[in-house]
Amino acid sequence: TLPTYMLLIEGMTCASCVSRVEKALQQVAGVSQARVNLGERSALVLGDADPQQLVAAVDAAGYGAQVVD
Ligand code: 9UX
Numbered sequence: 001t002l003p004t005y006m007l008l009i010e011g012m013t014c015a016s017c018v019s020r021v022e023k024a025l026q027q028v029a030g031v032s033q034a035r036v037n038l039g040e041r042s043a044l045v046l047g048d049a050d051p052q053q054l055v056a057a058v059d060a061a062g063y064g065a066q067v068v069d
Contacts, residue, residue, distance in 0.1 A: 002032060005051050007043040009036065010064030017063070024061035028053050 009021055018036045021043060025034035030049035036042070043065070045054055051067045058065035 002046045003048055005045045005049070005054060006068050007045065007054060007058065007065045008068050009041050009043050009058060012036070012038055012041065012063060014038075020061050021058055021063055024057040025054060028057050 012018060012021060015038065018038050021036045022034050025031055025036075025043060025045055028047075028049050031045055031047040031054075033046040035044050037044075043058075055065045055067060
């Protein structure tokens, strides 16, 4: 089964933020699916990806991220 990662995302305030973060995560190598929840400030990522690359991609898109268990 694919690894899953939960991220806490900082700085999202509207639905377009959600779209931007999802696109950033989906472009990371190995990601098969990324879903962002605005109300929970969270992102669920499925795929054999490097979690530090996930964080870096969100940072590069202008938001904050940290991996949570
Ligand atoms: Mo919405 Mo998010 O106008 O960076 S895109 S606040």
